[in-house]
Amino acid sequence: MGRGLILGIESSCDETAAAVVERGARSLSSVVASQIATHLRYGGVVPELASREHLRAIVPVVRAALAEAGVGLGDLDAIAVTSGPGLAGALLVGITYAKALAFAQGLPLVAVNHLEGHIHAVLLQERESHVSESRRGAPDREESERALALVVSGGHTHLYLAQPLDGTWRYSLIGRTLDDAAGEAYDKVAKLLGLGYPGGPWIDALARFGDPRAVPFTFAQIKTKAHLGGKAPRTKGAKTAPIAELDPHFLFSFSGIKTAVLRYVELHGLREEAASRVPRMLAVGKPPKTKEEGLELCPQGTLDLIASFQHAVVGDLLKKTFAAAEAVDAERILVTGGVAANRELRDRFAAEAARRGLRVAFPTLALSTDNAAMIAAAAWPRFVAGNFAGANLSAEPSLVLGGQGTKEQEN
Ligand code: KG4
Numbered sequence: 001m002g003r004g005l006i007l008g009i010e011s012s013c014d015e016t017a018a019a020v021v022e023r024g025a026r027s028l029s030s031v032v033a034s035q036i037a038t039h040l041r042y043g044g045v046v047p048e049l050a051s052r053e054h055l056r057a058i059v060p061v062v063r064a065a066l067a068e069a070g071v072g073l074g075d076l077d078a079i080a081v082t083s084g085p086g087l088a089g090a091l092l093v094g095i096t097y098a099k100a101l102a103f104a105q106g107l108p109l110v111a112v113n114h115l116e117g118h119i120h121a122v123l124l125q126e127r128e129s130h131v132s133e134s135r136r137g138a139p140d141r142e143e144s145e146r147a148l149a150l151v152v153s154g155g156h157t158h159l160y161l162a163q164p165l166d167g168t169w170r171y172s173l174i175g176r177t178l179d180d181a182a183g184e185a186y187d188k189v190a191k192l193l194g195l196g197y198p199g200g201p202w203i204d205a206l207a208r209f210g211d212p213r214a215v216p217f218t219f220a221q222i223k224t225k226a227h228l229g230g231k232a233p234r235t236k237g238a239k240t241a242p243i244a245e246l247d248p249h250f251l252f253s254f255s256g257i258k259t260a261v262l263r264y265v266e267l268h269g270l271r272e273e274a275a276s277r278v279p280r281m282l283a284v285g286k287p288p289k290t291k292e293e294g295l296e297l298c299p300q301g302t303l304d305l306i307a308s309f310q311h312a313v314v315g316d317l318l319k320k321t322f323a324a325a326e327a328v329d330a331e332r333i334l335v336t337g338g339v340a341a342n343r344e345l346r347d348r349f350a351a352e353a354a355r356r357g358l359r360v361a362f363p364t365l366a367l368s369t370d371n372a373a374m375i376a377a378a379a380w381p382r383f384v385a386g387n388f389a390g391a392n393l394s395a396e397p398s399l400v401l402g403g404q405g406t407k408e409q410e411n
């Protein structure tokens, strides 16, 4: 083995990303080409456009990642690629390119689950800060502890128990959403309020200027599995794993709050106001930083609505995550995925963890949203174990991570 350099490639949704990571612990580069501009006017990801944009971006993004890392293809030890879950056509672009590159260079190919990647974003971040603090690359005590991971993004809201055993990470699913992901709720609420896409950063910025207790949104407890009536959950994210064995206390549902916001908007005659905001929002281009800028975009009542929505969503994530951590006797909590970039979420999780004497860790903001450094980092233990993908590797849009409940499973 050379320096232990893995080139990671990620194309599961609307970001084309490549990164070079050394021994799963130090990223030498991380390049992300966002398709936000392409999907902006549709207010969501259009799969066909995503595939086309990945095709356009993949070669320059990989070249940029190698150049930024100061390495050539000949210096690499392996290529890692996201094999699922995600959009089939989007995943295929990364997989096909990674396969061709691995074959041409005679390098092993490692397949990575996108959700495992998000979890490893936190671990990579921790290793990087340890490396810089003490020049030690070895994983320390923290990594062998039982961790409860909340993966919360535009496509997922999942709780996993994560723990390494003899160098292999094992995951068991503890909870998840039955319908929309939390990030999806952010994006849909932002769209109906005439805010930018993706909605998370806009709502995050505007919520600071509103009263979080102005509108009392609530989440009903999902009572029993019978409540589901044996029906298959509706969304892409929810399809990825069965729910029958999960404790209903750790199930999420975010479609209700989206409808509640919609009703509030209609009841209070805010529809026109929202529509008139679109051109102003587009002209501003990015979320406001000061209260004055916020008020130029939204009246106080709308700021209060936004703050109340966020307060309720974060409160629900917090309550169920800490309850799950207690139930599985986790020693620490990892929060990752695009919504983990949220300021209120970070503050409230940190405060609650301190109150309970638990530790909580987040990735940097850049590592929270989709990137390829997390894919290369997650590939490292698989590479060391010789766990390689075959030439028949294909896209798995509904790929599941880990076993369920108490059945811990290597993935
Ligand atoms: O992890 P990610 O980049 O892609 C997926 O795998 O989905 O997450 C994107 C999601 C979007 O729904 C976006 O609105 C949300 O993360 N997001 C945020 C914030 N930044 C991004 N949600 C809340 N607050 C933020 N600051």
Ligand code: ZN
Pocket (backbone or CB within 6 Å): 114, 118, 153, 337, 338, 369, 370
């Ligand atoms: Zn993601």
